Amino acid sequence: MIRSVVFLFFLLFFQPVLCLAELRGTGDLGVIIERASHSALIINTSDRSILSRIEGLGDVSHASVVFSRDQRYAYIFGRDGGLSIIDLLSGKIVKRILQAGNSIGGAISQDGKLIAVSNYTPGGVKIFSGDTLELLADIPAFYNDKQRSKVIGLVDAPGQRFICSLFDAGEMWLIDVKNPKQPKIKKFQNIGKQPYDALLTPDGRYYLAGLFGEPGLALLDLWNTEAGVKRILGDYGKHETKLPVYKMPHLEGWTIAGNRMFVPAVGQHEVLVVNTVNWQLIKRIAVAGQPVFVMARPDGRQIWVNFALPDNHQLQIIDVKNMELIKTLTPGKAVLHMEFTPRGENVWVSVRDENKIVIYDTNSFAIEKNLTANKPSGIFFTSRANQLGL
Amino acid sequence: MWRTLLLLVIMPVAFAETDNLMPQRKQVLQELLKNDCGACHGLTLKGGLGPPLLPEALAGKSDTMLVDKILHGRTGTAMPAWEKIINVQEAHWLVQYLKKSR
Numbered sequence: 001m002i003r004s005v006v007f008l009f010f011l012l013f014f015q016p017v018l019c020l021a022e023l024r025g026t027g028d029l030g031v032i033i034e035r036a037s038h039s040a041l042i043i044n045t046s047d048r049s050i051l052s053r054i055e056g057l058g059d060v061s062h063a064s065v066v067f068s069r070d071q072r073y074a075y076i077f078g079r080d081g082g083l084s085i086i087d088l089l090s091g092k093i094v095k096r097i098l099q100a101g102n103s104i105g106g107a108i109s110q111d112g113k114l115i116a117v118s119n120y121t122p123g124g125v126k127i128f129s130g131d132t133l134e135l136l137a138d139i140p141a142f143y144n145d146k147q148r149s150k151v152i153g154l155v156d157a158p159g160q161r162f163i164c165s166l167f168d169a170g171e172m173w174l175i176d177v178k179n180p181k182q183p184k185i186k187k188f189q190n191i192g193k194q195p196y197d198a199l200l201t202p203d204g205r206y207y208l209a210g211l212f213g214e215p216g217l218a219l220l221d222l223w224n225t226e227a228g229v230k231r232i233l234g235d236y237g238k239h240e241t242k243l244p245v246y247k248m249p250h251l252e253g254w255t256i257a258g259n260r261m262f263v264p265a266v267g268q269h270e271v272l273v274v275n276t277v278n279w280q281l282i283k284r285i286a287v288a289g290q291p292v293f294v295m296a297r298p299d300g301r302q303i304w305v306n307f308a309l310p311d312n313h314q315l316q317i318i319d320v321k322n323m324e325l326i327k328t329l330t331p332g333k334a335v336l337h338m339e340f341t342p343r344g345e346n347v348w349v350s351v352r353d354e355n356k357i358v359i360y361d362t363n364s365f366a367i368e369k370n371l372t373a374n375k376p377s378g379i380f381f382t383s384r385a386n387q388l389g390l
Numbered sequence: 391m392w393r394t395l396l397l398l399v400i401m402p403v404a405f406a407e408t409d410n411l412m413p414q415r416k417q418v419l420q421e422l423l424k425n426d427c428g429a430c431h432g433l434t435l436k437g438g439l440g441p442p443l444l445p446e447a448l449a450g451k452s453d454t455m456l457v458d459k460i461l462h463g464r465t466g467t468a469m470p471a472w473e474k475i476i477n478v479q480e481a482h483w484l485v486q487y488l489k490k491s492r
Contacts, residue, residue: 035433036424036433059432059433059434061428061432061433061434062429062432062433062438079432079433079438080434080436101436102432102436102437102438104438104439120437120438120439121437150439167439194468196439196468212468213466244463244470244471244472244474245468245470246426246429246470246472246475247426247429248429248430248439248468309426309475310475334425352425353421
């Protein structure tokens, strides 16, 4: 009897509190960068809604995001060297530091405990504790004894390692952080002129850097690092005039579908299809402009491509089965980025100059919903948390 | 023929007077500077893959050289030729705009 009264009492007085403390997962959340207003949106991909806006993130004009392996926290790498941890549940900045003058991106370690950032100024890599953002190692990207190179294409690799490329030096550095305060670095030199971005294949085996200063890509096989870095597609585009490149392609979205890899051609209106067994060119697919992101739907059946100025109002879709263009969409002015939902039924597209996010059904290509965002750029879903190289 | 003659008459004027662009076009150029030049030089023009474009960084560099780099790019670097998107007069205006401290 007394117990029931206490229970009733409890229900009456504490129910509102219980309602507020609603339990929630974070596996269907994501972050959208608002590049001009120092802010980011937290979104939900199941009910396609905006949950909150986080402000005070500094210059996020080229920001990228990685997620903690519990998918609760987002690490945002800002252009101004800002590194912020955001709690997706509370919608708040947990911690924020300025770690360099000019930064380009970052990665999270295999065990989820370390955050690495690649910097332009001063050129190098810094390793931080993922919990506290305490600096554990500072690795200046020295070459030619005195100069420091801009560092690009930083990704995690199996074996508690990071890999990056040095734009000015033409090198790849494989950084072992098993002892994060004393990283061991293996350097690969003369990989090619001006590596501008790089990616890790989804199986974590190959690291590829695109070259701006000469044709082709630099390839490192992590199962066989002794073999060194080799050049692939070195003959591609050698005798053709390169168009002016108004926007560097991004290679994080380079795409493996089966044993075929789809890559943007630099300075050409083409997507290249490469055989990942012998690394030979299979096909060149003519597209509407210079590709920026070339991304596969998670099932690998479709490739979605966006473009540099002046063709950046369009999206084109390649059917992987026949390696042919099947659709051209025009989401609006300045299509900057796209992100697939974890199993690929939808793709979210940021349209900077029209201040909107367009959500497409990837089977019918119908627009399912538009959301308003302020000059949106990068879109990052928490499903990235457990993917190598993202 | 007539068009060429007309251009010959107009060109020197265009070089001398860089501030006769339509306000709408200036707006477009400012957006282009922020978003597209900013892709490499930074949204705040503090630099990135490309060097900073702030007034102190450009001070002492000749307008002619800067206009040439905008229109024709810099070989050996990632700076493309913008002449298909920006004309001579607009490049001059951009250089003036960049050199002014804001």
